[in-house]
Amino acid sequence: MASLNVRAALLSVSFLILFLGCWEMAxxxxxxxxxxxxxxxxxxxxxxxxxxxxxxxxxxxAWAELSDPFYDAGANxxxxxxxxxxxxxxxxxxxxxxxxxxxxxxxxxxMSPLMYxxxxxxIQVLRxxxxxxxxxxxxxxxxxSDASAIFVIFICSIWPMLLNTAFGVANVRQDWVNVARTHExxxxxxxxxxxxxxxxxxxxxxxxxxxxxxxxxIVAAEMLVGGTxxxxxxxxxxxxxxxxxxxxxxxxxxxxxxxxxxxxxxAQKLVEYKE
Amino acid sequence: MSKPFLQVDGLSKVYPDGQGGDLTVFEDVRFALEKGEFxxxxxxxxxxxxxxxxxxxxxxxxxxxxxxxxGKEVKGPGLERGVVFxxxxxxxxxxxxxxxxxxxxxxxxxxxxEQVREHSERYLKMVGLDHALxxxxxxxxxxxxxxxxxxxxxxxxxxxxxxxxPFGALDALTRGVIQDExxxxxxxxxxxxxxxxxxxxxxxxxxxxxxxMSNGPNARIAESVKVDIPHPRARATIFQNxxxxxxxxxLVDFLVNRSGSALPEKDGSPKFVEPASGDVTxxxxxxxxxxxxAARAVNA
Ligand SMILES: Nc1ncnc2c1ncn2[C@@H]1O[C@H](COP(=O)(O)OP(=O)(O)OP(=O)(O)O)[C@@H](O)[C@H]1O
Ligand SMILES: [Mg+2]
Numbered sequence: 085m086a087s088l089n090v091r092a093a094l095l096s097v098s099f100l101i102l103f104l105g106c107w108e109m110a111x112x113x114x115x116x117x118x119x120x121x122x123x124x125x126x127x128x129x130x131x132x133x134x135x136x137x138x139x140x141x142x143x144x145x146a147w148a149e150l151s152d153p154f155y156d157a158g159a160n161x162x163x164x165x166x167x168x169x170x171x172x173x174x175x176x177x178x179x180x181x182x183x184x185x186x187x188x189x190x191x192x193x194x195m196s197p198l199m200y201x202x203x204x205x206x207i208q209v210l211r212x213x214x215x216x217x218x219x220x221x222x223x224x225x226x227x228x229s230d231a232s233a234i235f236v237i238f239i240c241s242i243w244p245m246l247l248n249t250a251f252g253v254a255n256v257r258q259d260w261v262n263v264a265r266t267h268e269x270x271x272x273x274x275x276x277x278x279x280x281x282x283x284x285x286x287x288x289x290x291x292x293x294x295x296x297x298x299x300x301x302i303v304a305a306e307m308l309v310g311g312t313x314x315x316x317x318x319x320x321x322x323x324x325x326x327x328x329x330x331x332x333x334x335x336x337x338x339x340x341x342x343x344x345x346x347x348x349x350x351a352q353k354l355v356e357y358k359e
Numbered sequence: 360m361s362k363p364f365l366q367v368d369g370l371s372k373v374y375p376d377g378q379g380g381d382l383t384v385f386e387d388v389r390f391a392l393e394k395g396e397f398x399x400x401x402x403x404x405x406x407x408x409x410x411x412x413x414x415x416x417x418x419x420x421x422x423x424x425x426x427x428x429x430g431k432e433v434k435g436p437g438l439e440r441g442v443v444f445x446x447x448x449x450x451x452x453x454x455x456x457x458x459x460x461x462x463x464x465x466x467x468x469x470x471x472x473e474q475v476r477e478h479s480e481r482y483l484k485m486v487g488l489d490h491a492l493x494x495x496x497x498x499x500x501x502x503x504x505x506x507x508x509x510x511x512x513x514x515x516x517x518x519x520x521x522x523x524x525p526f527g528a529l530d531a532l533t534r535g536v537i538q539d540e541x542x543x544x545x546x547x548x549x550x551x552x553x554x555x556x557x558x559x560x561x562x563x564x565x566x567x568x569x570x571x572m573s574n575g576p577n578a579r580i581a582e583s584v585k586v587d588i589p590h591p592r593a594r595a596t597i598f599q600n601x602x603x604x605x606x607x608x609x610l611v612d613f614l615v616n617r618s619g620s621a622l623p624e625k626d627g628s629p630k631f632v633e634p635a636s637g638d639v640t641x642x643x644x645x646x647x648x649x650x651x652x653a654a655r656a657v658n659a
Contacts, residue, residue, distance in 0.1 A: 259448040262418055265436040267465035267515075277461070281452045357452035358497035 104139045111138040137328040145328045146335075160320060162312070164333065168340055170313040171306065174230070175298045175344070178237025182294065186242045187287070190249025191275060194283070200250065207246065215240035215301050219308055229309035236305045241294035248290025252283030284355035292348040299341045314340075362430065363391035364551060365415075365519060369627070370424035372410050384410060385578040388424065389627045390570060392519075397545060397552045399562035400580070401610065402572025403618055408555045412523050415553060416442045428519060438466050441517035445524045447504040449496040449511075456492040459483060459511050466515040482514035483507070485544055486537075502533035506540065513544055522554035526561065538564060539594055546591050559610045563588070564597055569606075570629060571613050573621045581621035583629040584609065587636065602635030609634035 086094075113135065153165025193200040215236045222232035256279050264274040280287075306315025314337055321329035367390050376382035385407040392398055400408055413419035415426055417436035426433040428440070436442075449458050459479035464470070470478075483489050486506035496504050505525060512520055525541075526534045538561060545552065545565070556562050562569045563586055571582040588602050597603050609632070613621065623629050 259444060259446060260450060262436075262442070262444070263448050263450065265418060266416060266438070266440070266442045267462055268436065268438045269465060278450065281450070284452075355452075358495065359451050 108138045108140060111136050137331065141328045142331050146332050149329075149332060159311075162317075164314075164317070164336060167312065167314045167317040167333075168336060171302050171315065172340065172344075174234050174306075174313065175237055175295070175302050178234045179241050179295055179298050181234070181238045182242040182245060183291070185238075186245035186290075187249055190246045190287070191253050191279070193246075194250040194253025195275075195279075200254070207243070211243045211247075216304055216308065219305065223309075229311055233302065233305045233309050233313070237298045237302060240301045241298045244293040244297065245287070245290040248293070249283065249287045252286030252290075253279055255286075256282040281355070281357075285352065285357070288348065288352040288355055292345065292352060295344050295348055296341070299337075299344055303337060362427075364394040364396075364429060365392040365553075366427045367391070367415070368424055368427075370411065370414060370421045370426070372407060372414075373422040383577050384575050385572075387627045388580050389623075390580055390583065390629055392551060392553065394518075394551055395549045396568065397554070397566045398568045398570060399554050399556050399566040400570040400572060401556060401559065401562055401614065402578065403574050403614070404557075406572045406575040406578040408572060409523055412442075412521050412553065412555055415519070416440055416521050418442075438515060439518045441512035441515050441520045443505075443508050443512045443520070443522040443525045445527050447496070447501075447508045449504055449507055451496050454493050454495055455483065455488060455499070455507050456480065458496070458507055459514050462511045462515050479514060482510040485513070485547075486510045486540055500533075502529050502537060505529060506537060509537070509541065509544070513548060513550070516548070516550070518551060520550050520552045520554075522552065524555050524557065527557070534558075534561075535594055541565065542592060542594075559607060559614070562586075562610070563603060563606050564592055564594055569610065571610070571618070571621065574618050579621075579623050579627075580629045581618075581623050582613065583631050585631070585633045585635070587633060605635045 149164045153163045155163040156166060189203070193203050218236055218239050219232060222235045223229065226232050226235060260278050260282055261274070264278040269277065302313065303315035303318065306313035307319045310316050310319075314333060318330055318333045321333065367388060370388040371386040372384045374382045374384060388411060400411070402408055410419060414421045415433065417433055417440065433440075450461065453461060456476075456479060459482060460475055463475045463479050467475070480489060480492065483492065486509060488503060488506055488510065491499060491503065496507070499507065509525065526537060529537065542565065554565065566586050569584040569586060570580045571584060573579050573581045584606065586606055588597065588600050
């Protein structure tokens with residue numbers, strides 16, 4: 085009996101083949117029909133362009149794109165690697181900026197019930213705002229589309245980190261805090277050597293949620309501001325009616341998102357502890 | 360008269376009783392500890408032992424009264440007072456060794472890395488855990504965790520060690536082994552120890568004096584019982600000493616019959632009793648009955 089992993093892998097591959105098979109079949113161009121209307125004849129026979137491309141076409145395109153992902157042939161023709169690079173750069177910049185703000189404030193409201201009460205109403209009002217709703221304001225104030233996209237990432241990744249940090253810090257076991265107190269650690273040393281490691285798993289969970297949301301939002305943000313990035317790329321290919329490229333980039337978005345999540349999952353493993 | 364090492368005066372703790380009134384858990388608690396003494400405190404559950412210990416540790420505040428140690432009033436926690444908590448309170452993300460290193464480094468920030476490590480390992484060796492330096496607390500048994508916690512407290516060489524039912528969560532067998540270890544470490548270090556326990560035998564094995572607390576609310580430390588058994592003591596042989604049985608009978612009698620009504624001296628300090636004195640002082644013969652001894656003790 086093969087191990088569970090092997091059987092799962094076999095099953096996965098069969099599903100993929102089945103799915104690709106159905107897709108391929110469903111997207112075959114129709115047989116040249118005898119009763120074509122005059123209009124259809126004028127339009128060049130079967131309406132190839134408005135059809136979803138078959139997987140074989142997507143794979144062919146993917147092969148071509150991935151064998152030269154970083155070519156740069158002008159504003160509207162850059163390799164998929166460059167476009168993804170722009171998006172990842174924006175996500176990471178916004179995410180790091182959010183971290184720099186969310187962690188200290190999260191610590192503050194986690195440690196001080198007064199601060200928690202004072203700041204909580206603002207957080208509750210700001211948190212449910214769709215990050216894209218900030219876009220016009222950001223564009224107006226910052227006057228720069230790239231920075232505005234980064235700002236939108238910043239604003240959407242701040243909340244899960246902030247709330248998880250505050251929650252993690254507030255719920256550090258009093259026993260451990262007492263250990264720090266009986267050893268006369270100052271507030272800063274206590275925060276770094278006791279509270280941070282104790283709350284780290286919760287904080288990392290918040291960061292993982294944040295990066296997931298940031299990756300969702302960057303695509304939409306780039307569709308709005310245009311110029312560069314994977315979101316812009318998808319939209320641009322849609323305007324070109326190049327559906328194979330659209331499907332290919334959708335898959336790449338999923339793939340990169342998975343990598344980002346995996347990276348934070350790893351980090352989470354590092355700080356986990358068993359009581 | 361020289362000032363004692365630790366002086367506790369008029370300590371009380373009042374909580375709101377939840378119906379608009381006040382609940383005085385204990386009141387006018389007075390006692391003194393001498394340097395190098397091992398003192399246990401026994402009393403029924405809820406009488407306020409942990410609260411007193413936490414006040415001594417500086418982790419809790421009394422409603423009134425004060426604690427003076429080495430001429431300085433105790434306000435807040437400090438490294439000169441080490442605490443062993445009932446639930447070990449090890450930092451679970453640190454290894455055994457690093458839990459000790461953490462404390463040693465806090466105590467002596469100027470020490471070199473090697474010095475800190477060497478000192479920490481020495482104390483882990485004392486509790487027989489030098490083979491588990493790199494394990495996390497979650498990979499240790501309850502008994503081993505409590506040993507680490509004891510090693511951590513002793514390693515910082517505090518002037519006063521506070522132990523809140525350190526063996527409460529352990530099975531009888533493990534408990535015995537660690538008690539012996541504690542005796543051994545204490546014989547070596549002769550640190551001043553204040554310890555809470557529910558176990559009469561444990562108290563006799565370890566302490567020079569035992570404080571008996573009356574029941575709450577309005578609990579007091581009613582008596583201070585001298586344990587007149589010479590050191591070094593060992594669990595296996597201690598009950599061969601007649602003083603052991605006299606002390607034990609006296610303590611059990613207090614806990615069963617008198618803890619509800621017992622009161623300290625008029626000045627608030629605990630009554631000093633020596634239930635075993637009949638055996639250890641040659642003046643009174645070994646024939647003195649338990650009742651007589653107890654009566655004499657109460658009048659003492
Ligand atoms: N936050 C609080 N509010 C009200 N009452 C409290 C509070 N904390 C403790 N008490 C009361 O104070 C009393 C003393 O508690 P403490 O933990 O010191 O008892 P203890 O002697 O250590 O008991 P045990 O032997 O069970 O550990 C208890 O009766 C408890 O109900
Ligand atoms: Mg207690």
